[in-house]
Amino acid sequence: MSFSILVALLTLSFSFSSQAEVWTATAKWSPEKEKEFSVWVQKNWGKDFFSKKENKDGSANIFQGLRVDCADTVYSSRVIFAYLHSLPFAMNDASGGKKLITNSMTRWDSKSEKEKIRNFLVYVYNMVSTKSMHNDTYPVKVSRETIVPGSIILTTEKNHHSWVIKNIFPTGIPHLVFNSTVGAYSGPLLQERKSWPNGDWVFEGNATPEGNAGVRYWRKESELKLPAWQVSGYSEEQYAIKPGKWKYDLQKTLQSTEESTQQTATRLIENICADIQQRIDAVKESETFLKSVGYRCMSEEEFDNYSTPSRDRRLADEIIYLRNFLKTLVQDRNELSLDQKTWQQLKIVFPNLTETIATESQNQKRTVTSSSSLCRAKHYSRGQGIDKSIDLAEVKRRLFTNRLSSNPNHPPEVRFGEDVNIKNSCPSWGNLKLSYVE
Amino acid sequence: MSNKKTIIRFVVLVVLLVIAAAIVFRFFFAEPSPPTSKLDAPPQELDHEASAAITDETGENGVVVEKTIPKGSTFKDTLAKCFPHLSEAINTPKEFVDNWKSLNSTAEEEPDFIHYFFKDKNGQEVRAQIVYTTAEGRPIRELKIFRVLEDGLPDPVELPAPDRYNPNNTTLSKYIDFSTVFETQKKWSAKSPGSSSIEVEESNSDVTEFQLFQKNTIFRCHEGDCECKAGN
Numbered sequence: 001m002s003f004s005i006l007v008a009l010l011t012l013s014f015s016f017s018s019q020a021e022v023w024t025a026t027a028k029w030s031p032e033k034e035k036e037f038s039v040w041v042q043k044n045w046g047k048d049f050f051s052k053k054e055n056k057d058g059s060a061n062i063f064q065g066l067r068v069d070c071a072d073t074v075y076s077s078r079v080i081f082a083y084l085h086s087l088p089f090a091m092n093d094a095s096g097g098k099k100l101i102t103n104s105m106t107r108w109d110s111k112s113e114k115e116k117i118r119n120f121l122v123y124v125y126n127m128v129s130t131k132s133m134h135n136d137t138y139p140v141k142v143s144r145e146t147i148v149p150g151s152i153i154l155t156t157e158k159n160h161h162s163w164v165i166k167n168i169f170p171t172g173i174p175h176l177v178f179n180s181t182v183g184a185y186s187g188p189l190l191q192e193r194k195s196w197p198n199g200d201w202v203f204e205g206n207a208t209p210e211g212n213a214g215v216r217y218w219r220k221e222s223e224l225k226l227p228a229w230q231v232s233g234y235s236e237e238q239y240a241i242k243p244g245k246w247k248y249d250l251q252k253t254l255q256s257t258e259e260s261t262q263q264t265a266t267r268l269i270e271n272i273c274a275d276i277q278q279r280i281d282a283v284k285e286s287e288t289f290l291k292s293v294g295y296r297c298m299s300e301e302e303f304d305n306y307s308t309p310s311r312d313r314r315l316a317d318e319i320i321y322l323r324n325f326l327k328t329l330v331q332d333r334n335e336l337s338l339d340q341k342t343w344q345q346l347k348i349v350f351p352n353l354t355e356t357i358a359t360e361s362q363n364q365k366r367t368v369t370s371s372s373s374l375c376r377a378k379h380y381s382r383g384q385g386i387d388k389s390i391d392l393a394e395v396k397r398r399l400f401t402n403r404l405s406s407n408p409n410h411p412p413e414v415r416f417g418e419d420v421n422i423k424n425s426c427p428s429w430g431n432l433k434l435s436y437v438e
Numbered sequence: 439m440s441n442k443k444t445i446i447r448f449v450v451l452v453v454l455l456v457i458a459a460a461i462v463f464r465f466f467f468a469e470p471s472p473p474t475s476k477l478d479a480p481p482q483e484l485d486h487e488a489s490a491a492i493t494d495e496t497g498e499n500g501v502v503v504e505k506t507i508p509k510g511s512t513f514k515d516t517l518a519k520c521f522p523h524l525s526e527a528i529n530t531p532k533e534f535v536d537n538w539k540s541l542n543s544t545a546e547e548e549p550d551f552i553h554y555f556f557k558d559k560n561g562q563e564v565r566a567q568i569v570y571t572t573a574e575g576r577p578i579r580e581l582k583i584f585r586v587l588e589d590g591l592p593d594p595v596e597l598p599a600p601d602r603y604n605p606n607n608t609t610l611s612k613y614i615d616f617s618t619v620f621e622t623q624k625k626w627s628a629k630s631p632g633s634s635s636i637e638v639e640e641s642n643s644d645v646t647e648f649q650l651f652q653k654n655t656i657f658r659c660h661e662g663d664c665e666c667k668a669g670n
Contacts, residue, residue, distance in 0.1 A: 025498050094567045095584040095592040096553035096623050119612065126594045131569060133553075157550075158572055208638045210627065226645055227660040300600045304573045430574030 020109040022120040024198055029220065037081050042167050044147040045077055045177050050188035063115045063121070070162045071133060072125040073179045073190060074152050076219055077164050079124060082159060083117050090221040091124070093179050098243075100224060101127065128161040134212035138219055141235035142253050144168075147215050151264045153197065156213045158205035159310060165215070172255030173267065180282070181305050184398035185341070191278055195271050197316045199246030200437065207243050207351050214238040215250070227316035248386070261329060261337040268322040269392075273375035275315045277393055282308055283415045285379060286408045297426035298409055306408035308415075309432050312399065316436040320357060322346075324438075327353050345374045349393040357438055361400035364377070367393040381413040390416060406432045483530045493608050501546035509512045520657040531645040531659050535638055537665075538650065542630035550625040556618040558585075565592055 027033065028395050044056075050066045068076055075091070082103065083087035093326040101124070108116045133154055140146040153163045153176070167175040175195075179190045203213045209229070215238065223231045241249050259267075286306040290298075298306065328348055329335045330353055337342055348367060352360045369376055373391035381388050396417075403417030410428040477489070516526035519532065554566040563586035566601050571578050581602050584592030601609050618664040627637040649658035654669030 061605045089619060093592060095567055095582070096555065097565070097586070097590070097592060099590045103590060105591065107587070107589065127592070131571065137450075158575075160571065208635065210635065210651060227658070229649075229658060229665065230660065230663070252471075301603060304646060307574065309574050331588075432574070 008059050019114070020106040022103045022105055023086065023113075023115050025082075029087055033085070033087060036085065038077075038148045038150045040081050040084075040150075041077055041164065045149075045164060045166050047177060047190040047192050048200045049076075049177075049190060060119065061096075066118065066121060067188060068125065068179055068190070069181050070127050070178050071130045072178065074133065074162045074164055075102065075124050075128050075136075076121060077150065080117075088221060090224060091128070092132065092135040092224055094127050094129070095136070097263065097332055098387075106260065110387055130154060130162050130203040132278070134216070134228065135163060136219055137216035138223075138231040138234045139209065139212070139236065139238055140217050140233060141215050142215075142237050142241075142250055142255055144256075146235070147218065147250065147254060151215050153202065153215050154213055155197075155202045156204055156206045156211040156212050157203055159289070161310075162199075163193075168254050170252035170255065170257045171259035171263065172253070173259065178361065180400065191274070192266050192287070193271050193274060195318075196247035198314075198321075199243035201314070202246065207239060209236050209239050211239075214246070221408060239335075239396050241411055261334065262339060262342065264312075264325060265338055265342055268325060269342075269374055271434055272315070272318045272322060272392060274391075275311075275318055275379075276375050276377055277309055279308060279315065280416075282306070282311065283412045284380060286415075287382065287412050290409075291297070301428050303427075303429050307430070307432065308406040308408075309430065309434070312404060312406050312434055313436060315395075316434060317397055319392075319399070320436060320438055321351070323357060326350055331431075337425075341372075347374060349374060355388055357400050361397045364397045366397065367391060379412060381389065381417045381418065382411040383413055384399075388413070388418070402434060404434075513662060515658055516657070516659070518657060519552045520666035520668065529670055531662075532643075534650075535636065535645050535648055538634075538636055539628075541629065542632075542634065545558050545628040545630045547626045547628050550627060551623075553621075553623040554614050554616070554619050555623075556615050556619040557620070558615065558618075562586065564615075566610075568610075579604050581610065581613065 021315045050063055050068065052061050054283035055061050063076075064345055065079065066076070088103055090100045091101055093101055104119070105120065105123075107123075108119045111119060133152070137152060137154070140151065147168065148167070149165055155161045161178070161179040163176040163179075165174050166177045169175065171177075173194055174196060174240070176193050176195075177190050178193075203211060206212065206213070207209050212228075217233065219226075219231055228234055238246065289302070289306060290296075310376060326335075329337065332374050350360065351364060355363070359378070367373070369389040369391045369431065372392065375395070376389065377391070378387035378389055380386075395404075398417030403419075405414070405415045407424070407428055409424055409428070411420070411422065413420055444494055472621065513531060513534075514525060514529065515530060518633070524537065528537060546669070549562055549568075549570045551570065552568045554568075556566070558564050565584040566582070567582040569580045569582065571580060581597060581606045583595040583597060585595055587593050597613070601612070604612075622640075624640045624641055625638065626640075627635065629635040632651060634650065634652040636651070637649045645659075647658075656667040658665055
C-alpha cells in the first residue's frame with residue numbers, strides 16, 4: 001500500500017516538474033523532422049490557421065483568435081510545429097541578451113497547457129520582428145532541396161515584410177502565406193498569394209548579404225549564436241542574382257514543368273484580385289478605426305498602420321507584371337494561347353498595350369462592372385453609406401491616374417478614387433506618391 | 439524468502455524516499471538559482487588573437503554553452519589574405535574598422551540599433567533598445583524597454599506611443615538610467631561613395647563583429663573568427 005502510494009507521489013512530482021515548461025521536448029530536430037515540418041506547413045499552414053474553430057480531425061483549434069503580423073506569422077509556423085511534435089524551439093533574444101528564448105521557459109507554469117502555449121506565442125510575438133528574423137534564419141542556396149515549404153522570404157529593412165512558403169508548385173511558383181500590420185489588428189485571417197514577390201522590392205536598398213533579404217531557412221539551435229555566414233547551409237547565391245531577375249531565376253530553378261500561358265494569366269489575375277480584396281479589407285479596417293475614434297485625425301503610429309503606399313505599390317507591380325506578360329504574348333503573336341474569354345477580359349483592362357501604362361490609363365474610359373469583369377469587388381462609400389462595385393479595369397485606371405489614395409485619413413470612397421471633393425487638414429507622414437517601374 | 443522480499447522492498451522504499459525528499463526540498467525550500475545575466479558575467483574582453491569561441495550547444499534552460507574550437511583563421515592571418523598591405527599596421531577588428539572609417543570619412547554611419555543594459559533603482563536589470571527603422575521611406579527611432587526577470591529573459595514593458603516613437607533625450611532619460619549602464623551594444627553600417635560598405639556590431643565600443651564588402655571581396659569577423667572571400 002505505502003509502496004504504491006509513494007510511486008504515485010513520485011510520478012506526480014516528476015510530472016509536476018515537467019509541466020513547468022511551456023512544453024517538454026521529447027524529440028530532436030533531424031533532417032527527417034525538417035521534412036515533416038515541410039510537409040506539415042504544406043498541408044496545414046493557410047489563411048484560416050488562426051480563424052478556424054476546428055482542426056481537420058475535429059479537435060478544437062487551440063490557436064484560434066491569435067492576432068499576428070507578418071513576422072509573427074513566420075515564427076508561429078515554427079513554434080506551433082515544434083509544440084505539436086514535441087520538438088524543442090529556440091530563438092535569439094532580440095533585446096540583446098545572451099540567453100536563448102526556448103520552450104523551456106517556466107513563466108506560465110500555473111497555466112493550463114493551452115494557455116501556456118498561447119502565452120508563449122504572444123511572448124514570442126512581443127519579442128520578434130522582421131528586424132530580428134535574420135538572427136534566427138540564414139539565406140539558402142537556390143535549389144529544390146533548399147527552397148521548400150516552411151522556408152521563409154524576408155525583405156530588406158526598407159520594406160520590412162516576410163512570408164512563409166506554404167508550397168512550391170511544379171511550375172516553380174510559390175504559394176505564400178503572410179499577414180500585414182493592419183491584418184494583425186483586423187482579425188485572425190491571414191493572407192495568401194501565388195507568386196514570387198518582386199525582387200526589386202525584396203532587395204530594395206541593399207542587395208548584398210548585409211541586407212539579409214531573400215529566401216531563408218531556420219537555423220539549428222546550436223547555430224543560433226553564430227553569424228549567418230558561419231551557419232551550415234549558408235549561401236550567398238541569391239545575392240549574385242540581379243534583383244530584377246531574382247524571381248525568374250528562382251522559378252526556373254524550382255520548376256519541374258512549364259507553366260502554360262493560360263495558367264500564368266489565371267494565376268496573375270488571381271493574385272491581383274486577392275490584392276484588390278485585401279486593399280478593400282484594409283480600407284474597411286481603417287474606416288472602422290476612424291469611426292471608433294469619432295473621425296479624428298490619426299496619430300503618426302495609426303497613420304503608419306492604416307496607410308497603404310507599399311500595398312498600392314505592390315498592386316501596381318502586379319498589374320504591370322500582368323501587362324508585360326500580355327505585351328510579350330502580343331509581341332510573340334502568341335495571344336491565341338489564351339482562351340478567348342480571358343483575352344477579351346484582359347483587352348478591357350489593357351486597351352492599348354503600345355502606350356505607357358499611365359497614358360493608356362488616362363485615355364481609358366470608366367468601366368462599369370459587369371458579369372464579365374475581372375476581380376469584381378465592392379468597396380464602401382461613407383458619403384453614400386453603401387457598397388460600390390468596382391473591377392480590375394477600373395482599379396487599374398484609377399491607380400495609374402493617381403486617383404487612389406493611400407492616405408488613411410481619407411474616406412473609403414476617396415481611397416478608392418471616387419470623384420469626391422473632400423477637405424482634409426489632417427497631418428500626413430511619409431511619401432504617399434505611387435512609384436513604379438514599367 | 440518473504441524476509442528477503444521485505445528487505446528488498448524496504449531498501450527500495452528508502453531510496454525512493456530520499457529521492458522524493460530531494461525533489462520536495464528542491465521545489466519548496468531551495469533558493470532559486472541566480473539568473474544568468476550580464477550582471478553576473480565578468481566584463482567582456484575580446485582576445486582576437488585567441489582561438490575562436492563558437493557556440494555549438496545549448497545547455498539547460500537555453501543557456502548558451504560556449505566551446506572553444508581551434509580555428510585556423512584568426513584576424514591577423516585573414517587580414518593578411520584579404521588586405522596584405524594592412525596586416526602589419528592593424529592588429530584588431532576595432533583598428534580595422536577605425537581605419538576604414540578614416541579612409542571613408544564621408545561615409546555616413548547608419549545606426550541599426552543601440553541596446554543599453556542598465557539597472558533600475560532596485561538593482562533589477564533593464565534593457566533599452568533603440569531600433570532605427572523606416573516607415574514608408576521616412577526614418578523612425580523606436581524605443582523598447584525590457585525588464586529582465588529571474589529567468590534571465592526579458593519581459594517587454596508597454597510604453598505609450600508618443601514615448602515609443604522618435605523619443606527625445608528627455609524621454610530617453612525617463613526610461614534609461616544612463617548612470618548605471620553597464621553594457622552598450624550597437625550595430626551600424628556605412629557605405630562609401632565607392633564600392634565599399636561595412637556593417638559593424640560593437641559591445642562597449644569594442645568591435646564584436648563586422649562585415650566589409652569591397653568590390654568582389656568580403657572580409658568579415660565574428661569574435662575573432664574571420665573569413666576572407668575574394669571573388670573574381
